[in-house]
Amino acid sequence: MLRLLLLCGALGCGALGSAPLTFTMLQWTQVSKGSSVFWGNATLGRRLSHVLEDHNVTQVLPLEPPAAWAQQQDMVANYLSYFSGIVQVFSKERPLNYTQILHCRLGCCLFPNGTAHSFYEVYLNGTAFLTFHVPNATWKLRWPRRDPMATFAQRELMKYSETTHNLQHFLNTTCVDILRAQSPQTGKQRGRSHTPLVLGLTLGVSAVVGMAVGIFLCTGGSC
Numbered sequence: 001m002l003r004l005l006l007l008c009g010a011l012g013c014g015a016l017g018s019a020p021l022t023f024t025m026l027q028w029t030q031v032s033k034g035s036s037v038f039w040g041n042a043t044l045g046r047r048l049s050h051v052l053e054d055h056n057v058t059q060v061l062p063l064e065p066p067a068a069w070a071q072q073q074d075m076v077a078n079y080l081s082y083f084s085g086i087v088q089v090f091s092k093e094r095p096l097n098y099t100q101i102l103h104c105r106l107g108c109c110l111f112p113n114g115t116a117h118s119f120y121e122v123y124l125n126g127t128a129f130l131t132f133h134v135p136n137a138t139w140k141l142r143w144p145r146r147d148p149m150a151t152f153a154q155r156e157l158m159k160y161s162e163t164t165h166n167l168q169h170f171l172n173t174t175c176v177d178i179l180r181a182q183s184p185q186t187g188k189q190r191g192r193s194h195t196p197l198v199l200g201l202t203l204g205v206s207a208v209v210g211m212a213v214g215i216f217l218c219t220g221g222s223c
Helices: 066-093 148-157 165-182 199-219
Strands: 021-032 035-044 047-053 056-059 100-110 116-124 127-133 138-141
Touching (some): 021 165, 116 165, 127 148
Antiparallel strands (some): 047 056, 116 127, 127 138
């Protein structure tokens, strides 16, 4: 499920406190005529930590040892290849003559008082599509109108633990622990974190797969 920069204020973190430490991922997926293109980046404390270019994700900050990072790279490549295969299959059955762009942004903020805030938002062609409500691990519709495509995508995402409880754990626990390990207040006690940051990307791709299935099925009128 990862993608991925930005200012915390743009994600609503700034309203919850001052000077939060953030981990944010941005991921774009463009689907057109049976092919998929991926790009994005991740930032940790306003420093670029990862870059995604097509099927390759690069670790900019040395957050994981080489052997562990190599495994994570393979995991991402497999997820992205799986997604591309789904797009090719569905495009043969239901060709799309226009471009679809999915944009995911996810991450967490850690504030000086120790409180945290996590988020996951999805946009389709620049319009708010879905958001993940972290406290109860549910996907909420944000599409301006209720239609079969959005409803189907929401239902698909709610079926699997990878896109519900696993995603909730990543955002509520893994992501926040990453920030606590980097925080001047808690980093010394917790030590350096080698938690696989790219896990968020693979979870993000899982979510995109679910949405893509909904988009292709509903475009063909089979919801």
